[in-house]
Amino acid sequence: xxxxxxxxxxxxxxxxxxxxxxxxxxxxxxxxxxxxxxxxxxxxxxxxxxxxxxxxxxxxxxxxxxxxxxxxxxxxxxxxxxxxxxxxxxxxxxxxxxxxxxxxxxxxxxxxxxxxxxxxxxxxxxxxxxxxxxxxxxxxxxxxxxxxxxxxxxxxxxxxxxxxxxxxxxxxxxxxxxxxxxxxxxxxxxxxxxxxxxxxxxxxxxxxxxxxxxxxxxxxxxxxxxxxxxxxxxxxxxxxxxxxxxxxxxxxxxxxxxxxxxxxxxxxxxxxxxxxxxxxxxxxxxxxxxxxxxxxxxxxxxxxxxxxxxxxxxxxxxxxxxxxxxxxxxxxxxx
Amino acid sequence: xxxxxxxxxxxxxxxxxxxxxxxxxxxxxxxxxxxxxxxxxxxxxxxxxxxxxxxxxxxxxxxxxxxxxxxxxxxxxxxxxxxxxxxxxxxxxxxxxxxxxxxxxxxxxxxxxxxxxxxxxxxxxxxxxxxxxxxxxxxxxxxxxxxxxxxxxxxxxxxxxxxxxxxxxxxxxxxxxxxxxxxxxxxxxxxxxxxxxxxxxxxxxxxxxxxxxxxxxxxxxxxxxxxxxxxxxxxxxxxxxxxxxxxxxxxxxxxxxxxxxxxxxxxxxxxxxxxxxxxxxxxxxxxxxxxxxxxxxxxxxxxxxxxxxxxxxxxxxxxxxxxxxxxxxxxxxxx
Numbered sequence: 001x002x003x004x005x006x007x008x009x010x011x012x013x014x015x016x017x018x019x020x021x022x023x024x025x026x027x028x029x030x031x032x033x034x035x036x037x038x039x040x041x042x043x044x045x046x047x048x049x050x051x052x053x054x055x056x057x058x059x060x061x062x063x064x065x066x067x068x069x070x071x072x073x074x075x076x077x078x079x080x081x082x083x084x085x086x087x088x089x090x091x092x093x094x095x096x097x098x099x100x101x102x103x104x105x106x107x108x109x110x111x112x113x114x115x116x117x118x119x120x121x122x123x124x125x126x127x128x129x130x131x132x133x134x135x136x137x138x139x140x141x142x143x144x145x146x147x148x149x150x151x152x153x154x155x156x157x158x159x160x161x162x163x164x165x166x167x168x169x170x171x172x173x174x175x176x177x178x179x180x181x182x183x184x185x186x187x188x189x190x191x192x193x194x195x196x197x198x199x200x201x202x203x204x205x206x207x208x209x210x211x212x213x214x215x216x217x218x219x220x221x222x223x224x225x226x227x228x229x230x231x232x233x234x235x236x237x238x239x240x241x242x243x244x245x246x247x248x249x250x251x252x253x254x255x256x257x258x259x260x261x262x263x264x265x266x267x268x269x270x271x272x273x274x275x276x277x278x279x280x281x282x283x284x285x286x287x288x289x290x291x292x293x294x295x296x297x298x299x300x301x302x303x304x305x306x307x308x309x310x311x312x313x314x315x316x317x318x319x320x321x322x323x324x325x326x327x328x329x330x331x332x333x334x335x
Numbered sequence: 336x337x338x339x340x341x342x343x344x345x346x347x348x349x350x351x352x353x354x355x356x357x358x359x360x361x362x363x364x365x366x367x368x369x370x371x372x373x374x375x376x377x378x379x380x381x382x383x384x385x386x387x388x389x390x391x392x393x394x395x396x397x398x399x400x401x402x403x404x405x406x407x408x409x410x411x412x413x414x415x416x417x418x419x420x421x422x423x424x425x426x427x428x429x430x431x432x433x434x435x436x437x438x439x440x441x442x443x444x445x446x447x448x449x450x451x452x453x454x455x456x457x458x459x460x461x462x463x464x465x466x467x468x469x470x471x472x473x474x475x476x477x478x479x480x481x482x483x484x485x486x487x488x489x490x491x492x493x494x495x496x497x498x499x500x501x502x503x504x505x506x507x508x509x510x511x512x513x514x515x516x517x518x519x520x521x522x523x524x525x526x527x528x529x530x531x532x533x534x535x536x537x538x539x540x541x542x543x544x545x546x547x548x549x550x551x552x553x554x555x556x557x558x559x560x561x562x563x564x565x566x567x568x569x570x571x572x573x574x575x576x577x578x579x580x581x582x583x584x585x586x587x588x589x590x591x592x593x594x595x596x597x598x599x600x601x602x603x604x605x606x607x608x609x610x611x612x613x614x615x616x617x618x619x620x621x622x623x624x625x626x627x628x629x630x631x632x633x634x635x636x637x638x639x640x641x642x643x644x645x646x647x648x649x650x651x652x653x654x655x656x657x658x659x660x661x662x663x664x665x666x667x668x669x670x
Contacts, residue, residue: 131578141513144521178476178563186479186560209567213575225521226561228513230568232544237569240548241576243466249599264584 001031002056003308004094005301008036008063008081009101011294014044017100020301022050027302030309033058033094036081060084064101066294070108082106086113089287096288096308098279100296106289107142107282114287117321119331121150122284123224124291125161126231132215136162136171140280141228149331151175151192151221152199153324157283158219159201160323164314171218174207176226182206188223196221199330242269278303281311283320288312336366337391338643339429340636343371343398343416344436346629349379352435355636357385362637365644368393368429371416395419399436401629405443417441421448424622431623431643433614435631441624442477442617449622452656454666456485457619458559459626460496461566467550471497471506475615476563484666486510486527486556487534488659492618493554494536495658499649506553509542511561517541523558531556534665577604613638616646618655623647 003024007017014036022045024030031054034041038059045051062080064073073080082101088094090113099106107122116122123139138158143150155173162171175193177185182193184206196203204217212220212230222230242265246254254261278300279290288311290304311317338359342352349371357380359365366389369376373394380386397415399408408415417436423429425448434441442457451457458474473493478485490508497506510528512520517528519541531538539552547555547565557565577600581589589596613635614625623646625639646652 129579131575131582144513176564178479178560178567186558189560209564209569210571212568213571215575223521225513225524226564229511229544229561230564232513233547233565233568234544234572236545236548237572238576240466240550241573244464245580245599245603247466248603249596253596253599261584261588264580264588268580268583 001095001312002033003030003096003098003305003312004033004035004058004085004088005305006036006081006085006097006099006101006106007034007041008060009099009106010292010296011066012297013100014041016296016298017301018044018048018050019298020305021055022048022053023298023302024305025050025053025055028306028309029054030305032056032305033088035060035085035088036063037061058084058088064105066102068102068105070102070104073102073105074108074112082109083113086110086289090114095312096290098290098292098301098304098308100292100294100301103141103291103294106291110282110285110287110289114285117284117286117324119328120153120284120324121146122282123154123157124280125158125283126280128212128234130213130215134166135212135215135218135220136165137212137220137222137227137230138283139222139224139227140231141224142282143224145225146188146223148188148191148195151188151223152195152330153284155196155199155201155203155219155221156323156327157320158221160320161281161283161316162218164316164319166218168218170202172204172216173201173219173221174204174211174217176209176212176220176222177206178208180206180208192221195330199327278307281307285317287317336430336647337368338365338431338433338640338647339368339370339393339420339423340640341371341416341420341432341434341436341441342369342376343395344434344441345627345631346401347632348435349376351631351633352636353379353383353385354633355640356390357383357388358633358637359640360385360388360390363641363644364389365640367391367640368423370395370420370423371398372396393419393423399440401437403437403440405437405439408437408440409443409447417444418448421445421624425449430647431625433625433627433636433639433643435627435629435636438476438626438629441626445617445620445622445624449620452619452621452659454663455488455619455659456481457617458489458492459615460493460618461615463547463569465548465550469501470547470550470553470555471500472547472555472557472562472565473618474557474559474562475566476559477617478559480560481523481558483523483526483530486523486558487530487665488619490531490534490536490538490554490556491658491662492655493556495655496616496618496651497553499651499654501553503553505537507539507551508536508554508556509539509546509552511544511547511555511557512541513543515541515543527556530665534662613642616642620652622652
């Protein structure tokens with residue numbers, strides 16, 4: 001089955017979306033449905049040389065702007081490319097959605113069109129690079145105000161996600177806080193600690209900010225406000241560090257060292273580059289949806305499509321539902 | 336007047352504290368009182384060659400352990416080095432305290448011995464390096480659960496601190512959130528936004544995580560839970576990036592490039608090194624206190640002493656009190 005692409009969403013739509021789709025179809029054989037303004041997509045696909053690949057086009061007449069309120073888009077744009085892409089999944093015509101469009105609207109549309117897994121607050125997970133291996137952080141932006149039970153749910157979903165994606169049968173789950181002891185943290189985290197400790201997850205306790213990039217845990221649980229700030233702070237700091245380091249090394253030395261240092265920097269960028277990771281899955285809905293950065297270039301889109309394809313193949317949504325269902329009793333206790 | 340050093344606090348006490356004191360006294364003429372076990376300090380000072388400097392010793396018979404509960408230390412250790420150091424300030428015998436000891440106990444003791452500025456929640460500020468200039472972040476750990484009015488107070492105090500320390504008469508104050516619009520953020524931040532907007536500070540609105548290290552604002556306001564995570568995440572990521580970058584560059588190339596690249600890395604470490612910044616002032620108490628990392632080496636201690644000396648000279652506590660007093664009306668409205 002195909003991956004549906006919201007081909008009109010994002011700052012580089014439709015070009016980067018179509019190019020990413022072409023590369024995913026060509027290099028990895030992923031079947032794709034581009035959703036959006038039909039003529040424009042057909043022309044773009046042809047111009048980019050993708051006409052003979054397993055890529056079809058499904059019409060949607062409206063576009064949700066990047067700044068539009070999610071509620072407005074739901075009310076007034078029932079034929080938007082985001083909405084139609086999710087409808088294709090709901091109708092069983094596609095197996096996943098990839099969108100680089102308005103992320104609030106994507107979230108809201110996913111909830112309305114596919115619904116959430118019973119009793120669960122959906123959350124966005126992402127992989128952060130570390131010297132050892134990637135670490136999954138959840139939630140990085142879907143829920144700004146959380147209750148303890150939500151952090152428990154994020155821990156369960158993050159554990160399934162990291163377990164499947166990183167081939168780890170017993171992922172180590174840490175709770176982001178400001179000290180290792182269970183008495184450290186804000187009210188939310190202190191209560192969530194007890195829930196996670198009773199969850200039968202491989203819960204290793206609190207992790208401090210400094211531990212995240214050591215790569216010793218597999219899942220870092222936090223509320224979406226903290227997670228989003230951490231994610232963006234990390235991207236910003238990585239850029240700032242490279243700027244500072246280049247200026248310290250100096251242009252003369254950079255030139256002397258020539259290709260070798262440049263290629264080291266380039267490989268390094270690849271490790272820390274958000275684009276390489278491609279997109280962040282929305283976990284806890286009845287289906288697969290990958291949310292990409294609005295600025296995503298074709299490489300990020302391609303990677304997001306691959307991720308969507310993989311998560312659909314391993315039936316991640318079903319596995320999340322199973323794992324959550326097993327722990328429904330905990331949710332009742334917590335509420 | 337002298338700076339009082341809690342010479343028994345921290346993982347490297349008393350050696351790193353005494354060494355830092357000697358260097359601050361010798362290189363910058365700061366007068367210092369070392370507080371702690373008299374014999375031990377006299378012996379250490381002599382061994383390190385500091386006997387002829389303007390450094391005196393004031394006895395305190397007890398030591399607060401790094402893991403001890405702040406409440407216990409207050410109750411049972413009235414003659415601890417932390418407590419006696421603050422008492423010296425209270426009695427007008429010293430002008431500031433520097434401690435690398437148990438930070439919870441230092442906070443609690445500061446409140447008890449010196450008291451807080453009228454109606455204010457004290458907070459810890461720190462300077463983060465950016466390619467442009469340092470940025471003050473406040474609060475980085477004193478208050479894990481905040482109300483909107485506290486974030487307003489942090490903004491006022493951060494503005495005075497950055498203004499004085501970075502010689503900026505009108506520091507730009509940003510509120511850490513997950514989007515630029517005033518509708519973005521959690522409940523706490525959305526309410527604090529309105530208070531800051533009405534504060535007559537140079538409030539520039541929300542800043543996202545990615546903006547912090549751009550250096551476009553001078554003060555970043557956040558609650559102590561988020562701030563502490565950001566601070567430690569940044570330290571951890573900086574280390575991880577250097578590890579990854581060195582491994583990408585490879586040992587062969589590092590050897591080839593020899594001294595020049597090594598010295599670039601060294602200068603770079605200096606920019607991002609927490610030790611260079613030395614310590615974080617606790618703002619909002621009736622006096623000057625600098626909280627250092629427990630692992631602080633003598634360089635960090637020396638810098639913290641210099642910072643304490645400078646903040647005392649510019650009478651920062653009085654300036655904070657003035658600036659806060661001017662806005663007492665805002666606090667009443669907010670409460």
